[in-house]
Amino acid sequence: MRNRQYRVILAKLGLDGHDRGIKVVARILRDAGMEVIYLGLRQTTGSIVAAAEEEDADAIGLSMHNAGHLTLGPKMTDALQEAGLDIPLVIGGIVPDEDVEELINSGVAAVLGPGASAEEVVSTVSAAISARDQA
Amino acid sequence: MNSSQEPIPQLFKSALSGERRSLGKLLTIIERGGETADTVAGLAHQKAGSAHVVGVTGAPGSGKSTLTGRLIDLFSKTGYKTAVLAVDPSSPLTGGAILGDRIRMDDLAGEDCFIRSMATRGHSGGLALAVPAAIQIFDAVGYNPVIIETVGVGQVEVDVAGTADTTVVVVTPGMGDAVQANKAGLLEVADIFVVNKADRPGANDARRDLELMLDLGHVSGLEEKTGYRPPIIMANSLEGTGSEETLKAIKGHAEHLKKSGSIKIRQKQRILMEIQNRIEILIGSNAKEVLETDLGIANIEAVLNRVISPAEAAKLIVNSILND
Numbered sequence: 001m002r003n004r005q006y007r008v009i010l011a012k013l014g015l016d017g018h019d020r021g022i023k024v025v026a027r028i029l030r031d032a033g034m035e036v037i038y039l040g041l042r043q044t045t046g047s048i049v050a051a052a053e054e055e056d057a058d059a060i061g062l063s064m065h066n067a068g069h070l071t072l073g074p075k076m077t078d079a080l081q082e083a084g085l086d087i088p089l090v091i092g093g094i095v096p097d098e099d100v101e102e103l104i105n106s107g108v109a110a111v112l113g114p115g116a117s118a119e120e121v122v123s124t125v126s127a128a129i130s131a132r133d134q135a
Numbered sequence: 136m137n138s139s140q141e142p143i144p145q146l147f148k149s150a151l152s153g154e155r156r157s158l159g160k161l162l163t164i165i166e167r168g169g170e171t172a173d174t175v176a177g178l179a180h181q182k183a184g185s186a187h188v189v190g191v192t193g194a195p196g197s198g199k200s201t202l203t204g205r206l207i208d209l210f211s212k213t214g215y216k217t218a219v220l221a222v223d224p225s226s227p228l229t230g231g232a233i234l235g236d237r238i239r240m241d242d243l244a245g246e247d248c249f250i251r252s253m254a255t256r257g258h259s260g261g262l263a264l265a266v267p268a269a270i271q272i273f274d275a276v277g278y279n280p281v282i283i284e285t286v287g288v289g290q291v292e293v294d295v296a297g298t299a300d301t302t303v304v305v306v307t308p309g310m311g312d313a314v315q316a317n318k319a320g321l322l323e324v325a326d327i328f329v330v331n332k333a334d335r336p337g338a339n340d341a342r343r344d345l346e347l348m349l350d351l352g353h354v355s356g357l358e359e360k361t362g363y364r365p366p367i368i369m370a371n372s373l374e375g376t377g378s379e380e381t382l383k384a385i386k387g388h389a390e391h392l393k394k395s396g397s398i399k400i401r402q403k404q405r406i407l408m409e410i411q412n413r414i415e416i417l418i419g420s421n422a423k424e425v426l427e428t429d430l431g432i433a434n435i436e437a438v439l440n441r442v443i444s445p446a447e448a449a450k451l452i453v454n455s456i457l458n459d
Contacts, residue, residue, distance in 0.1 A: 033230045036231070036233045
């Protein structure tokens with residue numbers, strides 16, 4: 001059981017217009033009782049950091065469909081670290097299996113692929129938040 | 136819980152010095168409610184009192200957030216630091232919410248503004264306390280104006296908007312005829328009307344219906360009493376037309392409030408409503424406990440035996456609590 005209302009930021013980082021998936025994820029998290037702050041398309045690491053600060057987010061979810069995850073994922077974790085924000089970052093979308101390890105090593109909390117079920121999405125985000133809480 | 140580990144006075148101090156993260160955390164504490172929230176609201180109250188509070192309200196999809204985004208931009212160009220509290224509904228079934236107002240307030244990177252999304256969290260009582268407390272804290276750390284954006288349905292939302300210093304009601308073409316415009320409710324609390332999406336058919340009809348409604352206020356004598364007639368602004372927030380006029384109208388209304396002395400009345404009304412809400416919540420949260428005491432049990436028994444009515448029982452219980 002969660003001991004508080006989770007607030008999750010969802011965004012598309014950079015030039016990537018495929019937002020069907022992230023909208024489905026927003027709905028899945030909402031129906032799991034979370035508050036989803038949806039930032040939409042063409043966000044920058046700076047705009048996501050600002051939103052995370054202002055919204056006091058518990059987690060950030062990025063959707064990636066432009067093969068830029070190995071560049072943008074680490075950029076996002078760097079930006080969060082630089083801002084002193086200890087907020088778990090979950091990446092979803094099209095990420096080849098062999099890239100997952102590199103992303104995790106760069107500080108990404110979890111990666112969700114196209115086959116992930118609604119339950120998996122919810123449990124992954126919840127687990128990332130409670131792991132941070134206990135750290 | 137991570138975000139409540141830092142002591143409140145320390146968080147408050149760093150929020151005062153402009154640390155956005157701390158302000159974000161304080162707002163979370165306020166949202167959760169309870170004693171800690173009251174402490175934060177109390178600290179903020181001491182420092183607050185100078186921000187102009189603007190309520191922006193209207194039906195879902197009428198363009199409130201887009202207009203608000205435009206206003207932030209214009210305010211910041213004239214040297215104002217705007218804070219926005221964007222309230223969206225929580226799902227009554229799951230408690231979840233999709234807070235999507237920020238998406239319409241894009242392109243504000245680097246500007247000195249602070250946007251916070253707030254879900255209604257199912258219980259109107261909580262919102263009624265959280266919103267004024269959030270206003271206080273934005274005010275305390277130096278944001279001015281503070282814009283509260285709410286969907287104009289439900290009593291709390293109308294109350295919240297209605298107790299702002301300046302209430303902007305956003306309508307769109309096709310909202311109904313003159314009879315709709317004369318119904319009591321949201322339109323009554325407007326200090327400024329924005330007919331948004333004014334490029335669409337029916338915009339002039341909407342304007343005419345609003346004018347007519349305001350004219351009737353002239354007939355009934357309402358206009359003389361306030362000495363103010365709400366302006367109607369035709370806007371297309373997506374393109375940005377009408378935003379400057381809206382900004383001017385807000386400043387004009389603020390000026391009117393100051394000159395006429397109504398600003399003091401509005402502030403008093405807001406405080407009155409907050410105290411009243413707090414009393415209701417304090418008493419309400421004790422209602423269940425009282426029923427389990429001897430006093431409660433005796434009265435329940437009396438109602439069961441048809442000696443007194445439920446209304447009489449409630450009065451007897453409340454009176455004996457108040458006399459304690």
